[in-house]
Amino acid sequence: MKIIVSGGGTGGHIYPALAIAKQIIEQHPDGKILYIGSGKGLEADIVPKAGVDFKAIEISGFKRSLSIENIKTIIRFFRAVTESKKMIREFGADAVVGTGGYVCGPVVYAAAKLGIPTLVHEQNVIPGLTNKFLSRHTDRIAVSFSGSAQYFPKDKVVVTGNPRATEVAKADPEQGRSSLAVRPSRRIILVVGGSRGARAINEAFLQAVPELATKKDLHFIYVTGEVHYQKVKEQLEKHEIQSNVSVYPFIYNMPQVLAATDLIVNRAGASFLAEITSLGIPSILIPSPYVTNNHQEKNARWLEEHGAATVILEKDLTGPSLIESIDHIMMNKTKWFEMKAAAKKLGEPKAANKLYEELKRLVSK
Template identity: 75%
Template sequence: MKIIVTGGGTGGHIYPALALAKKVMEQHPDGEVLYIGSDKGLEADIVPRAGFKFEAIEISGFKRSLSLENMKTIIRFLKGVSASKKLIRDFGADAVIGTGGYVCGPVVYAAAKLGVPTMIHEQNVIPGLTNKFLSRYADRIAVSFSSSAQYFSTDKVVLTGNPRASEVAKADPQQGRASLDLRTNRKMVLVVGGSRGARAINEAFLEAVPVLANQKDLHFVYVTGEVHYENVVAKLKKGGEIPSNVSIYPFIYNMPEVLAATDLIINRAGASFLAEITSLGIPSILVPSPYVTNNHQEKNARWLEDNGAATVLLEKDLTANTLVESIEQIIQDPIKWRAMGEAAKSLGEPLSVEKLYGELKELIGH
């Protein structure tokens, strides 16, 4: 089996693609997987670290207004299609799977034009622009939420869940704690703003650190995002030594193991992330990004909140005080903390990668 996977820009597109790639290699040790992405996206770093062959094409996303840059994007798309056709032919792909992000546009489109079986995977309730475009050409459309089906041709849609959930569900919490050098039994609170970080979460958490430093029964693992790391560390050190119950990282590469060791998480509300925490049953404080298309992160977050699995703090309401209050209301109430975890677990779909792999096998007749 020779499979091309593509998708990028953020971890929410990359990790589901890698979960499927790992499943393919697990089932076909003599098979091959090629990942096509952009050298400007996170995939250029994450994919080679995961041990997969990586090829880059040049592509950019459309602006939401008429501009000269959009004309350049069209030219890059056409060049990307040409480059993708060559990569697909040379590799001899049995199928091409796209998981979102503008980089998968020319790759999946090129495969469809070459007659290679294609599938796209949509992580969010409301599909992104690239997948809406590709839905006209893909042979199969896998979705994480049943309510996404209304946006696509129903005869192509299959409900699989998010494949990242399966990978995270098997993670070892002891490995997670060991990788962070956590040698106590204190509850761990993971603070992260997504694969690129979130300024609003960083600022609120920074302001809250003096108060949280007094909560010696908790350990805070604070993932700033690469772009914010040096600035955050400098600001913390201005106030003196970094508290002993706070660990700071620019990025975490073994996120499944770290998530498995987490007792409470503060994060954005991307769909892949929600698949991860529900597969493990982690209570959460969600701060949906207000800068995404169709406000889909708030819709994702409200789904968990309505089911008793999360507390939602809109960015406009996020302060050090509201953050500390939300943490204390959950972590200092064992009954509420346990109930939120059980609610999150009930929403999880641990067999999602098996379902997606099954659709892939059926697509190519294996």
């Protein structure tokens, strides 16, 4: 089986694509995967490090206002389609998978025009522009949330979940707990600012720390992001923080740490939500207000509506509001168990396998 995958711009598009690639190779050890992305995107660095063959095309996204740059983007799109057709033919692809981001637009479109089976995967509750466009041309549309199905042609949609969930669902919680050196009697609350950090989350957590440090049955794992680590560490040292707060710039074994987590405070990226629901982790979500089409708030509200999360908008985030939300969940066992069950119900730990089965059906037609 020879499969081309494409997606880029953010890890939310890249990691699901790599999870799909991994599942295909597990099922077909002699299979071949080619990843087509942008030479300027994160995928150009992440994909080769994952051991997947990578080729780049030149493409850019549309501006959301009338602009002369959009005319140039249209020209680049059709050039990229021509480039993609050449790569698809040379590789001899059996199918092409797109996971979002503008780079997968010309790749999936080119495959459709060549009559090659195509599948796109939508991670967010509200679809992105690229997948909306591709929905008219692709053979199958896989979605992470059932609420996304209404935005696509009914006869093409299948609810699979997000393939990132499959990898995280297999993680060992004991490995996660031992790597953090947390006492067995303490419940773990993971606070994450993202790989680059989130200033608003950092500020609220620092404000809340004096009171949080008094909750000895809880252990707070605080991931600041590399950018903010030194500054946050210095401020925490001024508080003479006790042994129930640990600070890290980044966590490399995140699946294992997530598996050991009892409550998480984080942004609301689609892949992250797939990971925590696959494990049934209650969450306090602080959507980034800087994301295109306000995807994160829509994702977060979906979990909140189903009882799996509490949402705090960044404009309302303070130390006291964070403490109140943590107490509301962790000091009420019934509430915690209800949220855990609700999150687990939304999770799709076999998402990668479901996507593979859909892909196999397309190829065998």
